Amino acid sequence: MHAQLPFLLAMIVTIVLLNMLANKLKIAYPILLVVGGLLTGFIPGLPMVRIDPDLIFFIFLPPLLFEASWSVSFKEMKKWWRIIGSFAFLVVFFTALSVAVVSSHFIPGFTIALGFLLGGIVSPPDAVSTGAITKFVKIPKATSAILEGESLLNDASSLIIFRFALVAVGTGQFIWQQAALSFVWMVIGGAGIGLLLAWIFVNAHKRLPLDAQSNIALTLIEPYFMYWLAEQFHCSGVLAVVSGGLLMSAQRLVFLNSTSRIQSFSVWESFVFILNGVVFLIIGLELPEIVEGLRETNIPLREAIGYGILVTVTLIVARIISAYAALLATIIFRPSVIPRARSNKRRWLMPMLLGWTGMRGVVSLAAALAIPITMDNGAIFPQRNLILFITFIVILLTLLVQGLTLPYFVTRTQLFEGVVAEESEASTRQKMKRGLKQHVYEFLKDKYENQLNGHAGMEKFLKQWEERAKATDDSWMNEKTKVIFVEVLEIQRQYLTELNKDPTIDEDIIRQQLYQIDLEEERLKII
Structure with a gap:
């Protein structure tokens, strides 16, 4: 060796x-x-x-x-x-x-x-x-x-x-x-075993007190277990891994937190x-x-x-x-x-x-x-x-x-020149971000209208989010505004999940925006 x-x-x-x-x-x-x-x-x-x-x-x-x-x-x-x-x-x-x-x-x-x-x-x-x-x-x-x-x-x-x-x-x-x-x-x-194991794995991730490293370690061994078990029953191990992977991918926002999602992306990319x-x-x-x-x-x-x-x-x-x-x-x-x-x-x-x-x-x-x-x-x-x-x-x-x-x-x-079968990426991003801003603004106005009025910190918080710019001074971010900020990020994820049901929206753009939201949540943890 x-x-x-x-x-x-x-x-x-x-x-x-x-x-x-x-x-x-x-x-x-x-x-x-x-x-x-x-x-x-x-x-x-x-x-x-x-x-x-x-x-x-x-x-x-x-x-x-x-x-x-x-x-x-x-x-x-x-x-x-x-x-x-x-x-x-x-x-x-x-x-x-x-x-x-x-x-x-x-x-x-x-x-x-x-x-x-x-x-x-x-x-x-x-x-x-x-x-x-x-x-x-x-x-x-x-x-x-x-x-x-x-x-x-x-x-x-x-x-x-x-x-x-x-x-x-x-x-x-x-x-x-x-x-x-x-x-x-x-x-x-094969497909049935993959889906069953994926459901078990998702619930295990949700219920066990796992940190990011443990979550990533489990995702590394889960495809091997899906493949092995399906082959033991003389089924297709390939279909087990594919079907289980598709189910877990659809549930990634449910059983993995932002830290796990960000770190696992880099780990899996390098591993593969x-x-x-x-x-x-x-x-x-x-x-x-x-x-x-x-x-x-x-x-x-x-x-x-x-x-x-x-x-x-x-x-x-x-x-x-x-x-x-x-x-x-x-x-x-x-x-x-x-x-x-x-x-x-x-x-x-x-x-x-x-x-x-x-x-x-x-x-x-x-x-x-x-x-x-x-x-x-x-x-x-x-x-x-x-x-x-x-x-x-x-x-x-x-x-x-x-x-x-x-x-x-x-x-x-020149097979694809001038093809307009789908919206351009730039216009899709612009449409998505406009919808995000309006959705979050309405959420804040409805739930925190009294706190927004006359509160300089909360007004700055809303402006900082709407403009998607880094604040030069984080002193306004106290524990109360952190809670609201995290809630706003979760509201954005829910909005994007619903927006993804629109067949005209490219899912890759949705995933990229969700990744940006995860990064924002991680930045918030070190403030």
């Missing part, structure tokens, strides 16, 4: 340095991390990075999914649930089927079961890669909400395919009736950044060992690269076809929910964009590494090394080709 520690510390330093370089070059950091890991992996003398396949899902997936469910806008997910659902389930199934058919037909030794196993591994696009790349281009909220919502659910559908295919390869048979029942149980049971960085570095570092495995099975490297390119093209084409099929179905059956565009040309370019946002990453690597080396009967798992290599090629090509060209594609086509 002591021998590995310098290498692990060097990995974190490398992640930070490559992220700095990525921001300077305006390139998504997963791209540089994979390339950096690839180059580092060929340095002689470095220790081999090996992770127990049985733990790969449990180490990385729960916190990454949990953090993503806290960040996504549930309001936008409800608004676009049909498109999100079709991409997260139907498109993933169609993509896995396409990979299964192509690989079983063109790759020697691949059965349809092995093809579905490979399809389940490489079918889900990576949320981290897509988010890191799209931050360099301006896209409408509807499009980003679809991509974020899809990324939360497609992991579950792909891993369900992966699990069934793994059983089919190991047993040599596949019973559709049992698979259908297992699928229903995995979905319903390191996890993602380690995974993408491992993707590159694993290549030498994967290539060595190919040599042991006498598979020529050039031939394996060709298989990887074939599967990558299949994935891209299948996703684009699915995107256009989803648009056609929406035009025919639900034309009212189509995102607005300035012209028919741009409307028909939208599926191409959604199809091109198919970068693979964390989940695909985790699934590939989780393939057991041997089956239950002791036999070597067939084509494991080739599947690992194809997965690596898919991740590398989608990150480099799609990741590097996506910003150019959006800019070159």
